[in-house]
Amino acid sequence: MSCDKEIVEMMHQYLDGDLDKSEEKKLRAHLQSCQACQHHFHELKRTVALVTANVDLQPSPDFTKKVMSQLPTEKKRNSVIRWMRVHPMITAAAIFFILMMSGVFSAWNQDQLSYPTGKNLIVKNDIVIVPEGVTINEDIEIQNGNVKIEGKVNGDVIVINGEHLTASAGAVSGDIKQIDQIFSWLWYRLKELGQSVFDLTK
Amino acid sequence: MMEERLKKSIKLVKKGDQTAFEDIVSYYQNNVFAICFRMLGSKHEAEDLAQETFIRAYVNIHSYDENRKFSTWLYRIATNLSIDRIRKKKPDYYLDAEIKGTEGLTLYSQIPNDQVLPDNEVESLEMQAYIQKEIMALPAKYRSIIALRFLNELSLKEISDVLEIPVGTVKTRIHRGREALRKRLRHV
Numbered sequence: 001m002s003c004d005k006e007i008v009e010m011m012h013q014y015l016d017g018d019l020d021k022s023e024e025k026k027l028r029a030h031l032q033s034c035q036a037c038q039h040h041f042h043e044l045k046r047t048v049a050l051v052t053a054n055v056d057l058q059p060s061p062d063f064t065k066k067v068m069s070q071l072p073t074e075k076k077r078n079s080v081i082r083w084m085r086v087h088p089m090i091t092a093a094a095i096f097f098i099l100m101m102s103g104v105f106s107a108w109n110q111d112q113l114s115y116p117t118g119k120n121l122i123v124k125n126d127i128v129i130v131p132e133g134v135t136i137n138e139d140i141e142i143q144n145g146n147v148k149i150e151g152k153v154n155g156d157v158i159v160i161n162g163e164h165l166t167a168s169a170g171a172v173s174g175d176i177k178q179i180d181q182i183f184s185w186l187w188y189r190l191k192e193l194g195q196s197v198f199d200l201t202k
Numbered sequence: 203m204m205e206e207r208l209k210k211s212i213k214l215v216k217k218g219d220q221t222a223f224e225d226i227v228s229y230y231q232n233n234v235f236a237i238c239f240r241m242l243g244s245k246h247e248a249e250d251l252a253q254e255t256f257i258r259a260y261v262n263i264h265s266y267d268e269n270r271k272f273s274t275w276l277y278r279i280a281t282n283l284s285i286d287r288i289r290k291k292k293p294d295y296y297l298d299a300e301i302k303g304t305e306g307l308t309l310y311s312q313i314p315n316d317q318v319l320p321d322n323e324v325e326s327l328e329m330q331a332y333i334q335k336e337i338m339a340l341p342a343k344y345r346s347i348i349a350l351r352f353l354n355e356l357s358l359k360e361i362s363d364v365l366e367i368p369v370g371t372v373k374t375r376i377h378r379g380r381e382a383l384r385k386r387l388r389h390v
């Protein structure tokens with residue numbers, strides 16, 4: 001072992017494919033002149049050959065089957081949610097169909113004013129007014145009419161097929177949403193329904 | 203293209219198609235098994251751990267980033283599980299280690315008796331058992347390198363990704379592992 005450690009390091013680099021041409025030349029030259037290093041190098045190459053040798057390392061023939069049978073079975077509701085995520089269009093179409101069957105379209109077509117009752121709201125010429133001094137502590141939804149807020153709403157105001165008349169000086173802590181188109185209205189309904197479906201499955 | 207097909211299968215598994223996982227298992231089973239065997243030295247344990255590797259991969263498939271190599275992610279699970287198993291071994295593991303050579307032999311003695319093997323092949327099977335025994339004598343960190351580098355022929359960069367250590371450290375370990383094995387196998 002009189003030779004430089006550098007030579008052994010070069011052997012390893014060579015075996016890793018890390019030597020450039022000139023370094024390789026240097027290594028070769030040394031190996032040709034030094035028997036000890038030549039021997040060392042042969043042993044290294046042989047070691048690699050031994051551990052790399054066509055070892056027929058294989059698991060049992062039914063390995064795949066065994067793995068597949070051990071996979072956790074998906075909970076039904078998980079797979080339903082997953083299915084809905086994977087197929088959003090079919091899900092939307094199905095919900096659309098259900099809504100249609102359940103008569104929400106006819107509800108849309110009735111141009112009747114609807115608003116929450118029993119909340120001290122005043123109605124004047126299709127305008128629903130939250131009067132001054134009145135505070136509503138929840139979301140309100142007005143359909144087929146305009147809304148004017150003079151009092152306070154601690155929640156969202158949703159106006160379907162109507163307008164929020166902004167001249168008023170009242171306060172709304174949540175969002176004011178105006179939904180004028182049947183599709184955006186539907187979208188709103190779908191989101192709501194979807195949300196409740198996901199809430200149910202939680 | 204196999205690569206493309208596997209990518210598709212992984213996507214399907216992510217979407218909840220359990221049957222698509224079969225493709226992945228049958229494609230990678232030999233490599234995963236080889237890693238576990240090189241690290242644990244027993245066929246029985248390797249089979250067990252290779253199965254666990256795939257089950258973990260399936261359960262955690264959502265944490266696999268599709269922009270990265272799937273094999274890297276999978277082999278990382280296999281090496282981590284193997285290292286855990288080695289660490290968890292009680293002192294009687296060392297008792298086990300004494301007979302690692304014979305355990306290796308049982309792997310190769312599973313060939314049906316009626317199948318007469320030529321002498322040189324028997325020799326090479328014994329040789330394989332011997333080599334595995336010598337590998338088992340190395341610390342686990344070198345065993346994983348030997349499995350990944352010499353069996354599955356991963357690049358240094360891939361090994362560094364699997365083991366989450368710098369390429370420089372991978373090189374050092376390969377050099378030391380190769381040197382240690384040279385000393386152990388020089389008389390074979």
Ligand SMILES: [Zn+2]
Binds near residue numbers: 003
């Ligand atoms: Zn020399």
